[in-house]
Amino acid sequence: MPTKQRVRSAIVEITEALTSIGYETNDLIGPVNEKGEQIPEGEVEETDEVVQYYLTGETSRSNFYLRFSLDQQYAVAVYPMNVLRHLGSYLDRDEAEAIIDEPLDWAEMNEQEEDMMIQTAAERVVENTDPANFHQAAFNLSAYASTSLVDYRQTTTDDGFPKEMQCVRGIFPYTEHITLEQIDSRIHPVIVAGERGRRYIEYSFRIDKENKSPEDYEFKALI
Structure with missing residues (x-):
């Protein structure tokens, strides 16, 4: 298994390669546990814990990351x-509060806490929806975001x-000499597949509010 020194060396090499082919790298996170x-x-x-490092990067439109694990x-x-x-x-905040069905002190929340509350409200909207109304959209997303070269995973x-x-x-x-071609051939297909999935989500995934109060909102897909 790679040592932390080998991982850090690989991260430096990959960062240089990504920069050379036009990607931008941001933060290095780690060492962290799972x-x-x-x-x-x-x-x-x-430590007996799984030790990981994350290198975050971006293109003009996309964010991605590389995960390195010592195991x-x-x-x-x-x-x-x-x-x-x-x-x-x-x-909006009023709709989220109505969906969650409890008073929320938005002024006391930081950005991350507010984001989590909005996501909670969005999940409640999904729970209001008959699964038959989103199974096709879920299948379409997996089709758009996977290729023979790229795995699609979901929560x-x-x-x-x-x-x-x-x-x-x-x-x-760790086992191959890091070349620009290797980096591009591994990362570019991931970004292409991710962009396909992102575009499908942004175009098709909506909330049906028509003639409904917030607590009755449902998910709908345009295609």
Whole structure:
């Protein structure tokens, strides 16, 4: 398995390669455990926890990240999209409060807390919806966001609504010499598949408000 020194070396090489082919890298997060909690650098080799590092990047339109884990011989490139956050963009604070059915002190919330409340309201909208009305949309999303080169993964509600999607592909920075061609051939397909999924979600996933009070809103798909 790779050491932390080998992982950090690979991250430096990949960062340079990404910059060379026009991608922008942002934050390096880690070492962290699987819950995202920071692990002191000096304890990395001794801990029994899974140690991970995340390198975040972006193109002109897309955000993605690479995840490195000390218990794996490969890294993964991931294009994520939070579907509930997208649905929540159709709700204002008053609608979210009515859907959640409790008074909310928005002034006391930070940006992350407000985002979570809006997502909670969006999930309640999905729960109001007959699953038959979103199963086709869920299938369409998986078709748009997966290819023979890229895996599609999702987190769903109990009824199968995709709350979050990920397009994923492995990359092998420890056993191969890192080249620009290798980086581009591994990451570009992930971004292409993720963009296809994102465009489908942004075009098709809506909230049906017509002649309804907020607590009766439902999910609808245009196609």
